[in-house]
Amino acid sequence: MPVTGIMRVGEVAIRVFDLDESRKHYGERMGLIESHQGDDDKLYYKCPDEHDLYSLVLRKADKPGIDYIGFKTAQDSDLDHFAERLREYGVEVEHVPAGTYAASGRRIRFRLPSGHEMQIYAQKEQNGNGMPLLNPGTIPDEGYIRGFRTVRLDHCLLGGTDIDANAKIMMEVFGMTMSEKLVSHENGMSLALFLTTSNKPHDIAFVLQPEGDKFHHVSFLLDNVYDLYHAADLIGKYEIAVDVAPNRHGVTRGATIYFFDPSGNRNEVFTGGYVHYPDTPTLTWDTSQLGKATFSQDNTVRPSFLEVLT
Ligand SMILES: [Fe+2]
Known part of the structure; x- marks a missing residue:
């Protein structure tokens, strides 16, 4: 069966106390790639073998935990389909315009019965996995994969x-x-x-x-x-x-x-x-x-x- 509709968990946004300490942990030690700059109170990371611009968002806050989990879906039209289906299940859905989240197309967001915010999006800017798309070879340049050698979220x-x-x-x-x-x-x-x-x-x-x-x-x-x-x-x-x-x-x-x-x-x-x-x-x-x-x-x-x- 081809993967259609929701493809994967593509983004997790969590709260941290201190951005410098977090950069040391996630960036220097784990070896995640800080892949986008844009907000003073956030850090954006990706794993080396991901094509999308970022998959982990860290937001400075006074308590830890999760802000939201984001799933990437195959087509933009899926968002309207899922919004309608969620409403049939009594879930209130908010439409979020493109650009609200960094380098991202429009999204829908809603709360699950467990209290968690979930988002769905179909488009996010891509910056590749360190290898060309034409004749990519099998490994990126030395130094691109560092630390814990993560592959993807x-x-x-x-x-x-x-x-x-x-x-x-x-x-x-x-x-x-x-x-x-x-x-x-x-x-x-x-x-x-x-x-x-x-x-x-x-x-x-x-x-x-x-x-x-x-x-x-x-x-x-x-x-x-x-x-x-x-x-x-x-x-x-x-x-x-x-x-x-x-x-x-x-x-x-x-x-x-x-x-x-x-x-x-x-x-x-x-x-x-x-x-x-x-x-x-x-x-x-x-x-x-x-x-x-x-x-x-x-x-x-x-x-x-x-x-x-x-
Ligand atoms: Fe696990």
Whole structure:
């Protein structure tokens, strides 16, 4: 099936306390590329193998967390289609003119039942991935890929209320599929839902929280587990606060490290996982196997991983 409609999570905007500290973390240490200048209170970053101008926006604020998550859709006309479908589901939609967000075409924005702001856009300026489009070769010039050697923005995990209603919108309005879910062993209640709009094991996931609009993590793709281990070495070298050292998720089967930016927002580097197709059945885990579902190399739940959100 060709990827049409929503293609991927293309933009995440998070709040940070201090732009200089954030530049050191995301730019100098992680090696994300500061790819746009325009606002005094924001930094714009991209991963090396992304074509769009930016995928991560950091906004100076007095508390950390997420401002919004943005999905890129294949065609401009999708925006009107989705706006109409969202209204049928009782979701209020705002149309945002082109240029409101840096180097971006028009957008729609709305709040999910979990309290998060979601945006959809079809157009954003592109500045390439460091290689020409004609006869590109296989690797960019030395020095372009630095730090943690990230490939691209991969997914987000958001915490909030009413995550079943979120999943219903993701699937019925946007055509996403649910790759995996974690439910209560006692009563079957949904605790975490993993949704994909592509062949990735997840583009977005929601974890049940008593409060809405919470941010669990933003994740960046790496090529392979060797790069994951290299990132772990740099995390140690720079004494970056670690939440979970290298391990493998049961859910998604991705190899992972969790760490925190200087404002307390959780970041992940992620690699591996399986190829998902729309007809792949949803995999279900229950809390009797919570250790294995979260961290399958030691089957151990980390309380911080479940409890710390911004
Ligand atoms: Fe993740």
